[in-house]
Amino acid sequence: MGGARPGILVLGAGGHGKAVLDLLLAAGAFDPAGVVDAVPRVAAVLGVPVLGNEALLPALRARGIAAAHPAVGDNVQRLAAAARLGAAGFALPALVHPAAILGRGAVLGDGVAVMARAVIGPEARLGRLVLVNTGAIVEHDCIVEDGAHIAPGAVLAGGVRVGAGAMVGAGAVIRPGIVVGAGAMVAAGTAVVADVPAGATVAGVPARPLPQSAR
Template sequence: MGRIVTERSASGPAPLIVIGAGGHAKVVIEAIRAQGLFEPVGCTDPNAGGARVLGVEIIGGDDQLDVMRADGVRHIFVALGDGRLRMRIGAALLQKGFVLPSVIHPAATISPSARIGRGVVVMAGAVINAEASIGDFAIVNTLASIDHDCVLGAGVHVAPRTALAGCVQLGEGVFLGVGAVVKPNIKIGDHAVVGAGGVVVRDLPPGIEAVGVPAKPRSKKPSSER
């Protein structure tokens, strides 16, 4: 594989590597391009060398990152759906000195008082309201609504069309399925999962899976990663 050209004009987008080459990476790549601050110049996937994702070359596994850094690429985005893996890889990249910017689609609405961590993606149509806080490596997916004073921990994923009322707290690695709804002032513990369409009206402890209307614990969350 030849060297990827990363030179740019002073006013042009900075080169960026995307970790991952699956469906989530496709949406992230389009959000990156829409934002206009960065240009994806390669994706990593050890199982798909030589292919492309939306025109972006898959450069190999993560062993290529040091090569890319030598070529002048400092920015990386971790586009993996697995929350634990996303956080682990993101933390390791920060330790290596890479910059992990957040990606905000221009069709999202973000309050100027909201706080967004590192490596976060906010997809098209999402709304994040006043003084909400979004932790590192979180995913706020398409058309999700995060109301005032919500706190989302690191690695949280709120799926498309989820809706959080005010002052909701989601612990590290929480996953809310498509169309889930959470009433005001609810706390959901670390790595809990709420199934698609679930309506959370009571606090949920860490590590459980809750489903239904209202959402009730179904079983212990499996120990394997999502």
């Protein structure tokens, strides 16, 4: 260590790990100290070394790296990874790409990632470990609960509520004030015009239920 910026560890060397490192390198608030992965397959991601697997977590924490990020796209796996990082003593700061826009009064929970060109409207609230992906829009007064993922280019109009662990697929559009239940899946490109029950999968324009077998 010894640099002016605090170090941060990235858990996950896959595609989302690469996007998170791109965010960190652009933002400059943290110094990416390395990447760990369940099964390391590459030596480095964007020039940041892959140090090994999660067995290294205690040693890396002891070395003085105090912050980490679970860079895993899957909601269930991201929450599990965050729990392992927390148990190893890492703090999970919210990360915001410098090309994202945060409205006045927006609230971000621990471990949130707001990727490039995303917009979080005024007084929107993101729970812990929410992922707002590239170019997504979470309009004013939306509430996105813990561990949900708003995929690239999705649009939540004003006052939408997305339940814990739900996934809103790429390019989906959700009408104002709609409630998407916990653990629901909104397929890519869907237009959501009515509330989505918890755990349901919906697809199409307008949204219709997809059988659970198609998840």
